């Protein structure tokens with residue numbers, strides 16, 4: 488897989504789009520000019536991986552799976568394995584999304600999935616996030632610490648994966664975490680991982696990222712990218728998020744904090 492840029496902008500299409508619609512959206516995203524330090528990846532449903540792969544062929548847009556099983560093959564009805572995703576043209580995979588954890592997926596299973604992904608050369612996006620109740624009652628940092636350690640592969644090189652902090656209360660709700668919420672948790676994750684291993688995985692934010700808040704979120708130095716759900720189904724909204732990342736990158740490269748200074 489191509490080397491990943493400074494920013495990862497990931498579009499999780501969830502259970503949306505049939506083959507034709509997926510190909511059209513993928514083609515529209517692939518047609519956008521892409522900055523060198525901004526890596527875009529789309530995560531169509533399994534049934535549309537092939538048509539999306541055809542549509543992004545020759546472009547810099549990467550393809551990923553929304554989940555994989557921890558085993559390579561076997562009697563696991565309805566599941567798809569990491570080598571199958573590789574075969575379908577994927578370079579990345581999301582594991583441990585809260586919508587899967589809500590269906591009973593445990594952190595031990597997420598860990599097994601992340602290990603399978605890395606074993607087969609897929610960049611794993613390991614999701615963690617607390618509920619609204621935990622956020623209100625406190626103790627969410629301890630919860631996230633446990634979820635993080637239980638979900639991460641035991642041995643694998645941590646530079647081959649990214650962590651996505653996705654507070655459940657911000658997913659699909661239109662309620663975005665504040666800059667202070669994000670900074671607190673991302674710094675906490677960075678600290679936790681630092682004590683385990685010298686590697687520096689990317690830490691992404693997810694939860695109601697839209698065209699109108701991407702610039703503010705991506706401007707935070709602790710944010711290495713975003714995992715976008717709803718807005719990734721709209722080519723112009725997703726492109727605007729890619730442009731926000733490109734703008735920040737070029738401002739940083741020129742040493743000009745520009746209009747983002749106020750929130751850094």
Ligand code: PGA
Nearest residue numbers: 658659694695715716717
């Ligand atoms: P959302 O979803 O952007 O629609 O909130 C984010 C996600 O589930 O990854």
